[in-house]
Amino acid sequence: MLGLTVRVVVGIDVPVKAVDKQIPTDRPDQPRVLVVDDDQSTRLMVREVLGPAGFVIEEADGGKRGLELIESFRPDIVLLDILMPEMDGFATLRSLRGQDHGSRCHVVMVTGLQDPGAVETALELGATDFVTKPINWGLLRHRLNYVLRSSVEQQVHNSDRPADGGESLENALRLAGVGTWQWDPKTDHVTASDRFLHLLGLRRRKPLTSRFALARIHRSDRERVRRALRQWISGSGEDSLEIAFRVFARGGPDRVVRVRAEAIQGDALGLAGIIEDISEKEDLERKFHDLQASARRIRNLTRDLLDPADDDDAPATKELHLE
Amino acid sequence: MSKGQTINPQRLDEIRAIQRPGAANLLERIIRLFEEESAVLLLQLEDAIERSQTEDVRAAAHKFKSVSGNVGAEALSAWCLELEQKGREGRLEGSNEILEEIRNEHDKASAALTTELDR
Numbered sequence: 001m002l003g004l005t006v007r008v009v010v011g012i013d014v015p016v017k018a019v020d021k022q023i024p025t026d027r028p029d030q031p032r033v034l035v036v037d038d039d040q041s042t043r044l045m046v047r048e049v050l051g052p053a054g055f056v057i058e059e060a061d062g063g064k065r066g067l068e069l070i071e072s073f074r075p076d077i078v079l080l081d082i083l084m085p086e087m088d089g090f091a092t093l094r095s096l097r098g099q100d101h102g103s104r105c106h107v108v109m110v111t112g113l114q115d116p117g118a119v120e121t122a123l124e125l126g127a128t129d130f131v132t133k134p135i136n137w138g139l140l141r142h143r144l145n146y147v148l149r150s151s152v153e154q155q156v157h158n159s160d161r162p163a164d165g166g167e168s169l170e171n172a173l174r175l176a177g178v179g180t181w182q183w184d185p186k187t188d189h190v191t192a193s194d195r196f197l198h199l200l201g202l203r204r205r206k207p208l209t210s211r212f213a214l215a216r217i218h219r220s221d222r223e224r225v226r227r228a229l230r231q232w233i234s235g236s237g238e239d240s241l242e243i244a245f246r247v248f249a250r251g252g253p254d255r256v257v258r259v260r261a262e263a264i265q266g267d268a269l270g271l272a273g274i275i276e277d278i279s280e281k282e283d284l285e286r287k288f289h290d291l292q293a294s295a296r297r298i299r300n301l302t303r304d305l306l307d308p309a310d311d312d313d314a315p316a317t318k319e320l321h322l323e
Numbered sequence: 324m325s326k327g328q329t330i331n332p333q334r335l336d337e338i339r340a341i342q343r344p345g346a347a348n349l350l351e352r353i354i355r356l357f358e359e360e361s362a363v364l365l366l367q368l369e370d371a372i373e374r375s376q377t378e379d380v381r382a383a384a385h386k387f388k389s390v391s392g393n394v395g396a397e398a399l400s401a402w403c404l405e406l407e408q409k410g411r412e413g414r415l416e417g418s419n420e421i422l423e424e425i426r427n428e429h430d431k432a433s434a435a436l437t438t439e440l441d442r
Contacts, residue, residue: 040360044349083385112389137337
């Protein structure tokens, strides 16, 4: 379903020259996985399983070493064991979510089947997903690929390039002024691109919750958006969500933005989508309607002028003469 | 009292399935690692039980459970889980008996894995 959204966005004609040069072009397309586990044989197996499947692997034998590697290795996914000596998975996760890259990457916890409480704690602390030990090696890469796919932001990062060999989807989205976001109702955690934050007039904060995002919506639209979200959570609404609303602008006219999102099914149900500024579009549409009205009037007046016999609209003729 | 298979062959087949042509024998590396790690973990368990350090018992038993799970040593893994729970509860009564079961299962698993390597 998300693929649909992406296809629409890819369709946007992107002027290659105008691409934002700040985006590194040498970013490897291979997903990067940091495996944090004190068990050497598990690390070896992860490397052997994921390496040939196209993942770049880095290993850490404990939480402390894992944290050291987050900002330098910049993994897309951290595969994090829960029970480790010294610094356990929970402490590592908590600390990791306070880091810059660590606050954005996926964290898949590795846990024993016997401990459902640990999974709950991990998800509350901001883990993305979990796998149980002993790890099913045949399924691991599919699970991680799923984690990557299920996030629109990651979809952007690992995007297929357009057929013309042009710039990445991320650039296209950026140029199109489209922001991406993802919301986990369970943790109320919102993962958002810079564009999303900009459109809502938000600063990057950790963690960003829906309460902060909703507070930026114009008062008269806020309840409508909240209701739509509630409806979506309760399952009474559609699978996808599309809603336009006004946003308070800092020191400028209010913006009108449109949000489109679709359900993503991870361990918990989430919502992922895009946000775009449609103020100009709305403005253009209004002008277009005005123009259409003028054109209709002129057409009528011209007809009246060319065929005065039919003229029973004296004021209009007068108006034409005035012009 | 059996707690499952000494070695679940499916687990070893999973490892064999990952073997890349031309690469070092993965199953052999995993079994060697199991032998090294399990020998150390056995000593750690004995030591922790003797000193009645429940947290150390829990941690070592947990790791032993995980390490043995990797090679499909299900019975061994199950005994380790039992000991891990004792450590977590802070009640070590009967842990020496469990340790004895762990030793037995470890011997059986090691022998079975050695046979696997000779196959």
